[in-house]
Amino acid sequence: MTRKVVVYIAASLDGYIAGEGDDLGFLEMATKEGEDYGYADFMKTIDTVILGRRTFDWLLRMNVFAYPGKEVYVVTNQNLESIEGMQYFCGEPQKLIAQLQEKPGRNIFCDGGASLIHSLLCENLVDELTISYLPVLLGKGIPLFSSDREKTLLQFVSAKTFDTGLLQIHYKMLK
């Protein structure tokens, strides 16, 4: 069975994955001791992480780059030398996905950013989509979905609600 490409991301109800200035402060409203919203279980289903360059730089800058035990690929259009714990992939994201899917393994987690997700959606490469909606309208910021894609039908899988007001929805792409 081909390894699936999965997007698993948090957003405001108006569809922003970060506020102005890449601010992720809105995520704190859902912080609750002992509640990870299924993240640890999700991480067991994947063994590879792909990231856009801007997201990777942000994670480094915030000192929160950490995917223990996972293969990490950062998609970039510059030829850069890989460093410990990750590899740069210079080229079209669909080529990376094709290479990864030739090998056996668990699912492939695209952890953003919006630009990489958009590229994968445009190429119809995303298999599953989980969005954790925080109960807030940010009003501005970085939108999860950019415009100018073809229509994609989805299959609703589940909607989980949490007492913090977080709503986690899960869909499969119908291809």
Next chain:
Amino acid sequence: MTRKVVVYIAASLDGYIAGEGDDLGFLEMATKEGEDYGYADFMKTIDTVILGRRTFDWLLRMNVFAYPGKEVYVVTNQNLESIEGMQYFCGEPQKLIAQLQEKPGRNIFCDGGASLIHSLLCENLVDELTISYLPVLLGKGIPLFSSDREKTLLQFVSAKTFDTGLLQIHYKMLK
């Protein structure tokens, strides 16, 4: 108790309330005999409908303008004569809301479009928000949420799922 302003609207999962060319064809995927997704019950909670001018013209053109037994106001910036079944309101939407809220009555339903919803959100005039997400990414069209608003905290009320794949979520605005 002040009459609430409620937005009750359908959208694609990527946040479009209409596809290219104002196309609402995507709503048909949720059409099911005997299933109105709570619309009739919702309509009992309101006695007034407010619409943007463009939405009103579209409803007329499609021959689907019908809010039996409701007071209907169309917000416009032109001084136009009202016709049977509706009244034009020339001015800022917040003035209309203020006028309506001075009178007793049931809730006030903003049935779009995106531009009027945006104006009401900017003025912090929306009290409740119900979105029925269809299981599709449209990829382009008219977005429900425009950018450039202030942050608004929400209170999660409910998420209802239907076997057509429609997901209906309901939030209250925290003011």
